[in-house]
Amino acid sequence: MHTPRFFKSSFSAVVLVFLSITTKAQTQLPQLGKDPVSAIVKAMTLEEKVQLVTGTGLRFAGSGPVVGEADGRVPGAAGNTMNIKRFGIPGTVLADGPAGVRIDPFHKGDSTKSYYATAWPVGTLLASSWDTALVKKVGIAFGNEVKEYGVDVILAPGMNIQRNPLNGRNFEYYSEDPVVTGYIAAAMVKGIQSNGVGTSIKHFVANNIETNRSSINAIISERALREIYLKGFEITVKNAQPMTVMSSYNKVNGTYTSERYDLLTTILRNEWGFKGIVMSDWYGGRDAAAQMKAGNNLIEPGSKSKQQMIIDAIKDGSLPESDLDSNVEQVLNYILKTPSFRHYRYSNAPDLKAHAVIARKAASEGIVLLKNEGNALPVKKNIRLALFGDGSYETIRGGTGSGEVNTPYNVSIFEGLTHAGYKLSGTVSEMYEAFIKDDQKAHPKKGMTLGAPRMIPEIAATDLPITEAAENNDMAIFTISRNAGEGTDRKVDNDFNLSATETANLTAVANAFHAKHKSVVVLLNIGGPVETESWRNQVDGILLVWQPGEEGGNAIADVMSGIVNPSGKLAVTFPVKYEDEPSARNFPGEPGPRIPTEAIYKDGIYVGYRYFNSFHVQPAFPFGFGLSYTKFKYSNLKLSSSSFRGKLTANVTVTNTGSQPGKEIIQLYLSAPHKNMDKPAEELKGFAKTMLLKPGASQTITFSVKAIDLTSFDTAQSAWVAEAGKYTLKIGTSSEDIKLSAIFSLNKVIIVEKDHKVLVPELQIDELKNNGK
Numbered sequence: 205m206h207t208p209r210f211f212k213s214s215f216s217a218v219v220l221v222f223l224s225i226t227t228k229a230q231t232q233l234p235q236l237g238k239d240p241v242s243a244i245v246k247a248m249t250l251e252e253k254v255q256l257v258t259g260t261g262l263r264f265a266g267s268g269p270v271v272g273e274a275d276g277r278v279p280g281a282a283g284n285t286m287n288i289k290r291f292g293i294p295g296t297v298l299a300d301g302p303a304g305v306r307i308d309p310f311h312k313g314d315s316t317k318s319y320y321a322t323a324w325p326v327g328t329l330l331a332s333s334w335d336t337a338l339v340k341k342v343g344i345a346f347g348n349e350v351k352e353y354g355v356d357v358i359l360a361p362g363m364n365i366q367r368n369p370l371n372g373r374n375f376e377y378y379s380e381d382p383v384v385t386g387y388i389a390a391a392m393v394k395g396i397q398s399n400g401v402g403t404s405i406k407h408f409v410a411n412n413i414e415t416n417r418s419s420i421n422a423i424i425s426e427r428a429l430r431e432i433y434l435k436g437f438e439i440t441v442k443n444a445q446p447m448t449v450m451s452s453y454n455k456v457n458g459t460y461t462s463e464r465y466d467l468l469t470t471i472l473r474n475e476w477g478f479k480g481i482v483m484s485d486w487y488g489g490r491d492a493a494a495q496m497k498a499g500n501n502l503i504e505p506g507s508k509s510k511q512q513m514i515i516d517a518i519k520d521g522s523l524p525e526s527d528l529d530s531n532v533e534q535v536l537n538y539i540l541k542t543p544s545f546r547h548y549r550y551s552n553a554p555d556l557k558a559h560a561v562i563a564r565k566a567a568s569e570g571i572v573l574l575k576n577e578g579n580a581l582p583v584k585k586n587i588r589l590a591l592f593g594d595g596s597y598e599t600i601r602g603g604t605g606s607g608e609v610n611t612p613y614n615v616s617i618f619e620g621l622t623h624a625g626y627k628l629s630g631t632v633s634e635m636y637e638a639f640i641k642d643d644q645k646a647h648p649k650k651g652m653t654l655g656a657p658r659m660i661p662e663i664a665a666t667d668l669p670i671t672e673a674a675e676n677n678d679m680a681i682f683t684i685s686r687n688a689g690e691g692t693d694r695k696v697d698n699d700f701n702l703s704a705t706e707t708a709n710l711t712a713v714a715n716a717f718h719a720k721h722k723s724v725v726v727l728l729n730i731g732g733p734v735e736t737e738s739w740r741n742q743v744d745g746i747l748l749v750w751q752p753g754e755e756g757g758n759a760i761a762d763v764m765s766g767i768v769n770p771s772g773k774l775a776v777t778f779p780v781k782y783e784d785e786p787s788a789r790n791f792p793g794e795p796g797p798r799i800p801t802e803a804i805y806k807d808g809i810y811v812g813y814r815y816f817n818s819f820h821v822q823p824a825f826p827f828g829f830g831l832s833y834t835k836f837k838y839s840n841l842k843l844s845s846s847s848f849r850g851k852l853t854a855n856v857t858v859t860n861t862g863s864q865p866g867k868e869i870i871q872l873y874l875s876a877p878h879k880n881m882d883k884p885a886e887e888l889k890g891f892a893k894t895m896l897l898k899p900g901a902s903q904t905i906t907f908s909v910k911a912i913d914l915t916s917f918d919t920a921q922s923a924w925v926a927e928a929g930k931y932t933l934k935i936g937t938s939s940e941d942i943k944l945s946a947i948f949s950l951n952k953v954i955i956v957e958k959d960h961k962v963l964v965p966e967l968q969i970d971e972l973k974n975n976g977k
């Protein structure tokens with residue numbers, strides 16, 4: 205363009221003057237990392253402060269299971285925080301989720317590479333390993349992918365209590381027990397955060413129901429909250445200091461968790477010493493000003509309306525600006541810890557091959573052997589197998605929703621067994637493969653799936669070559685698969701219970717193979733418990749393989765072949781029937797409205813084995829149960845003292861008395877006196893896993909019991925109280941099978957910890973009590 209000479213030079217002079225003014229002004233502005241955070245807060249406008257405590261919103265991307273796009277940097281990341289350049293504040297990136305880094309596998313305009321991430325085994329499987337060192341190792345590799353894909357915080361681990369088998373998100377969570385949950389989550393947080401990235405433990409708290417999750421009111425006693433639902437979070441916060449905590453969607457005792465000062469500040473920060481930030485779940489809660497007051501520092505994914513709510517509340521005086529400032533300050537302190545602040549140059553090339561090896565190992569360690577009649581397993585390589593069930597070919601690696609991962613591949617059971625060198629029945633496999641292919645063509649997967657996805661129907665027994673298969677093969681493998689995810693809960697019919705087709709197929713396969721004296725092994729490819737009582741006697745072996753991640757088929761083959769001796773144990777009870785669960789009486793909520801608006805937790809502290817053991821209800825498979833290809837003997841239980849004075853240690857020796865190398869999970873339970881307090885029959889207080897013990901080898905494990913382990917939460921005093929009397933310390937191979945026990949006494953009542961009187965329910969709850977003293 206032709207510009208007159210005079211105009212050109214005077215224009216550049218103006219630009220120069222302007223530039224020098226802004227540069228001068230900018231250099232006078234406090235900068236993040238150089239100046240105190242309080243100075244930056246002071247210099248920010250109200251609008252900037254509000255922007256920093258609300259994410260930049262969510263954009264839907266077209267392809268794949270993708271929620272949004274953060275800051276344009278990491279396509280598919282769920283959210284972000286705002287950058288404010290004039291103070292040197294970078295944006296940060298938040299991505300799901302518990303089973304792996306959930307980002308878009310392809311970037312627009314970049315056909316040179318993909319951005320796949322490792323799909324780790326689901327949380328329930330990892331917890332079934334009871335192996336904190338292994339989980340930490342997974343966390344270290346997982347965190348490396350978080351960092352190398354340019355993410356600052358991974359929205360994981362999920363650690364709500366598995367209160368009821370139908371919860372659609374159980375696969376993302378660890379256990380029905382807070383001690384297992386808390387220590388497994390702490391190991392995961394430590395592993396991930398060792399990379400200099402953050403975690404967001406979620407969903408805080410009592411998000412145990414997916415039906416109407418964004419407004420359901422969970423009415424829970426103070427004691428059940430403290431002992432069951434908060435306890436796991438408390439253990440993780442105190443032991444691993446996660447960078448962030450995600451508040452949940454639901455209300456607790458009448459108020460949204462993200463709007464509760466007593467939960468987010470009194471308990472989390474003042475009582476437990478949490479140092480990071482709290483973010484809301486996506487669009488969680490209603491009142492942004494109340495969230496600010498409560499100490500829910502960051503509102504995700506952020507919206508104009510939430511921003512306006514905060515501005516209005518400041519302007520009308522209902523929200524003191526100092527409350528907003530305190531949240532801004534905490535968000536700035538969080539940003540200072542992130543890779544984005546350090547300008548970390550991420551590679552977009554984590555070592556997925558190396559991580560796959562860890563994923564395979566982890567999966568094999570959390571697989572649980574539930575039944576092994578006549579040593580049906582392990583299976584020799586020259587044995588010919590017939591594989592039934594869609595899940596043998598389309599193995600479910602993990603659940604749906606934000607717990608899903610874009611993974612480069614998914615090793616099915618068929619593929620895993622093929623890699624391992626097994627001979628598989630061609631006739632049966634070809635029929636399933638053709639059927640599945642046709643079904644997938646007719647029902648292509650479209651984008652992200654939430655909740656329970658459509659499952660491929662099972663081929664009816666009458667159409668399967670079962671008789672011929674029993675003739676030509678040595679053994680039948682029958683896979684039962686389930687899938688679920690956020691937003692909906694599972695159902696009893698055709699989900700917790702087997703479908704009519706599954707039942708008929710299993711009976712037909714069992715009859716045909718047993719008629720030829722050949723065995724049948726069921727593989728449970730599930731994310732939460734299913735009914736087993738009606739069919740378990742028809743089969744020789746049951747291997748609970750959970751949803752084992754991208755390397756599942758290989759890991760299953762490792763266990764089936766005996767390369768890995770199964771050592772997983774149940775971190776959740778399998779009831780005989782769904783109705784046996786105490787929470788079944790009002791799950792997902794109070795009967796009445798079609799969509800329940802409240803759930804009264806009448807089961808109180810009697811969740812999982814605490815209920816089954818105390819009320820003498822026989823489960824199908826108890827908490828802590830799992831078989832091995834070898835046997836273990838427990839001996840020499842020794843307590844450091846027979847009376848408790850502040851601390852006590854217990855030593856126990858475990859010996860491998862079988863013929864295979866193996867690992868054993870040792871569980872420590874306490875039975876407390878029940879003089880003035882209602883107590884479960886026993887409660888888990890510690891656990892340990894041995895190293896791989898060769899036949900004949902022993903290991904001595906030392907547990908330490910602290911005063912807090914003797915206590916229950918006394919509501920009247922808001923304190924953790926240990927009653928005087930005799931305590932029985934039990935060492936079990938499961939919650940039902942106690943191998944050794946010893947008694948110690950406490951000669952006077954002790955108040956171990958006094959807490960605040962908070963989270964009081966709005967009504968009297970008619971809670972279960974253990975009358976079987």
Ligand code: BGC
Nearest residue numbers: 271282300359485486606690
């Ligand atoms: C889920 C969270 C998840 C978030 C972001 C929500 O719907 O409950 O677990 O981290 O979305 O995707």
